[in-house]
Amino acid sequence: MPEHTENHDRPGLSRRGFLAASGAVGALAAAGMGSAAPAAASPSTAGPLIAAASSAQAASTSAVSAKKWSPDLPSPRFTFAVMPDTQYMFDGASIDPKPLRASLHYLLSEQKRQNIVFLAHLGDLTQNGAAAEMAASGAEFAVLDKAGAAYSVLAGNHDIDSSTDDQRGQTAYLDVFGPSRFSGSDSFVDSSPDGYNTAHRFTAAGREWLVLALDWRTSSGGLAWAHSVLAAHPESPVILTSHTLVDSAADGSAAFDEYGQGLWDSFIASHDQIFLTLNGHYWGPGRTTAVNAAGHTVDLHLTNYQNRYYGGAAMIRLYHFDMERNVIDVETLSPFLIDGGLKTPNELAEQETSLSGDIDRFTVQIDFTERFSAFAPVAARPARSAQSMLVSGTTAYWRFDGQPNGATVSGSTRVADLSGNGNDLIVAGRPGAVAGALLWSDTHHPDQPGAGSLALTGGRPGGDYLKTVDQAPLNSNQFLRGYTVEAFLFLPATFDGSANGFCALLSQSSSAGEAGKAHSSSGDPQEPSVTLSLSGDRELQWCVYPASQDGSLTNWGHELPLAAWWHVAIVNNGKHTTMFVDGCPVARNPSTTNNGLAVVGQPWLLGGYNYGGKLDQVFVGNIGDVRLAERALDPSEFMIA
Structure with missing residues (x-):
């Protein structure tokens, strides 16, 4: 960091933060991570220093x-690790x-548990860019x-002459961290001709992602190379890393530097992939967003802790991607400090081991499907x-595709049982039913076999x-030998629990x-002998009277968000009944032994x-595809599989 950008007393910077609950950190001491404070070295002792560093690195490497x-x-869940300026460790x-x-x-110890897929260092590996510093840092990597x-x-x-761009020629940085270091890695994609800009890839959530690591000052030629990399990988989401891009304010906000x-x-x-x-x-982390030429949001994050105790102690930031929840949870x-790397506890170290302020631990909301839809x-x-x-074992299978979207289901409609067992459906023809109470729809669950559904709009009235x-x-x-009941359902934003509660699929x-x-x-002798319903709190309810007992048995789901499609499966293996929502077992599955349906x-x-013999x-x-089978299906056999 150049002199004019340093801020030794940034107001409002929190010393509190978050530590992921992990027993793996404690194992670091056993791998030789908890040794005492550093021994001094000078440029004149570079040879012994590098040898000692390499020896220590080799010994610790054997532990992992x-x-x-x-x-x-x-x-769909993976972790992208980030390490900012470590220059004060190599000064x-x-x-x-x-x-x-x-x-x-x-990172190696936690790689499997947290599914860590990549580490990006953000530059300033060393304080002076000297050969000895660079070699000592490189030995650790x-x-x-x-x-x-x-x-x-x-x-x-700090790793090169800051007055130059990526056309500066050979440096100690390039000697240690140039393209030749990565050329044998499956994750390495390419480097610019000068070697200072590199592209990398990793696979996560079943797709390729790119990391574009740009130099302190990327030239027009370097950017032309970067353009070509993205053109060669047009469908890959891109994380761009650069030593400098945005600066932060005391409140954790950020803005572009020049x-x-x-x-x-x-x-x-101009690159929507980024x-x-x-x-x-x-100094001081911060974040902001900007809208690109495609009208999409780009998240811009600054991470740096070198001004804090022990030069930031090589803090890492973990970006936990969850593609199903559409979030990135950041910590x-x-x-080093968590595991007591200084051996003797001290107050300053204790203050740094738990960073919980909202500039250090936060969640980024991203609808990944929508954000990446253009490319x-x-x-x-x-x-x-x-x-x-x-x-x-299929006994009945109904689907509602192949009809004009929005058309009214006529009273003479007969929906065939596609199992061939003759369990066809007909319109009930309720007296007083409003026109258009039943409609054909082409909307459906994304994993539904049939591309259509039945829209029921009239409700109780x-x-x-x-x-x-x-x-x-x-x-x-x-179903005395067991059963599986499956259905797809959509709850509109207008679903009213007080008015529509305990309606049945x-x-x-x-x-x-x-x-x-x-x-x-x-039980209640007036209620249906079998019902798959939604409570007033939008909880799926499988309330049945088994053939094997007099009273009722109920499996309960959880509150379902509105304006979303869901899949529910009820599985009985002849002894016990389990409810699954989107293929996941729910909590309230009774252990009561039961068999069959009355x-x-x-x-x-x-x-x-x-209820009581009358429509309630x-x-x-x-309602999308519905299937019943007279045996317990494995989740791998569900219609969403």
Whole structure:
């Protein structure tokens, strides 16, 4: 960092932060990470120093040599690690590699548990760019090379002559961290001809991601090279790293510096693939966003802790991506200080081991599908044939595709049971049903086999529904050998729990009393003998009267967000019943042994709910494919699989 940018007393900078709960950090001491304070060295003793550093590095490397880099490539959850300015660990005679070593070993130790896929260093590896400093730093990174880790580095202004751009020629930085260091790595993509700008890749969440590591000052030629890299990988999301781009204010906000504004205008803004930029250099972390030429938001983050105790102690920032939750959870920690790397505890170290301020620990909300749609749209899952859905034991299968979107379902409609078992559905023809109470829709769950659904819009006042024909074999099937009931559903934003609560996706028209149940134990003889409903709190409820007992048995789901599609599966293996929502088991699955369903030959209702022999509720929302099987299906056999 140049003199004019240093800020030794930035007001409002929090000393508090967050440490991820992890037992792995404690293991660092066993790997030799907790040794005492550094020994002084001078440029004249560079040879012995480098030899000693290499020896120490080799010894510590052996402790983690078995830990090979092996990310879980398909997982929707992964971690991208960031390390800012470590220059004060490598400053002339004051070389202490142990903090850096601790952080690198932490990443290897935690790689599998946190699914760490990449480490990006943000520059200023050293204070003076001297050969001895650079060699000592490079010796520590050898542990990542040996493990086959994916990582990038870039030159900060302290690593080279800050008055030059990437055409400066050979330097100690290039000798140690040039392209030749990465050329054998599967994650290395390319470097600019000068060697100071590099591109790297990693695979996570089943797709390729790029890291573009740009020099302290990238020339027009360097940017032309960067353009070509992105052109060669047009569908890859890009994280751009640069030593400087935005500077921070005391409140944790950030704004472009002069160089950063130029880089934004000339390069970043025109490349929609770049969704996140990371830089160090300035003291005090900060973040902001900017809108690119495509109208999309780019997150711009500054990370640097060198002004804090022990030169920042090689703090690392972990970006935990969760592609299913559409978030990046960010935390900051120093494995060296956490694990007592100074051996003797001291107050300043204690203040640095837990950073919990909102500039150090925060969550970034990103709808990844939408953000990447312009350059890497997610292809819709194609419809699957009805025949392919007829798993062994299928007793009924209904789907609602192939109809004009928004058209009214006529009263004469007959929805065929695609299993071929004759369990067809007909319109109930409810007296007083409003016009358009049943509509065909082409909306559907993204993993639904059929590309359509039935929209039920009338609700309790004037809704209509479907029911099985009187002669359907399903009406008298007690499923004594087990069962699986699956359905796709959509809850509109207008769903009102007070008005629409306890409406059913699927239910029996017979009551518990008619089925000979609920007379001597728990239950209500007036309610359906079988119902898959939604409570007033939008909790899925499978309330049934098993053939094996007099009282009811209920599986409960959790509150479902509105304006979203869901898949529910109820599985009974002949002894126990489990509810799954989107393939995940819910908490309130009773352990009660039960078998079969109490039915007495009356129709099943799709979207209707009877109470006391009369229609009480009609579902409001969309119902997609529905399938029943007379055996317990494994989740790998569900329609969403």
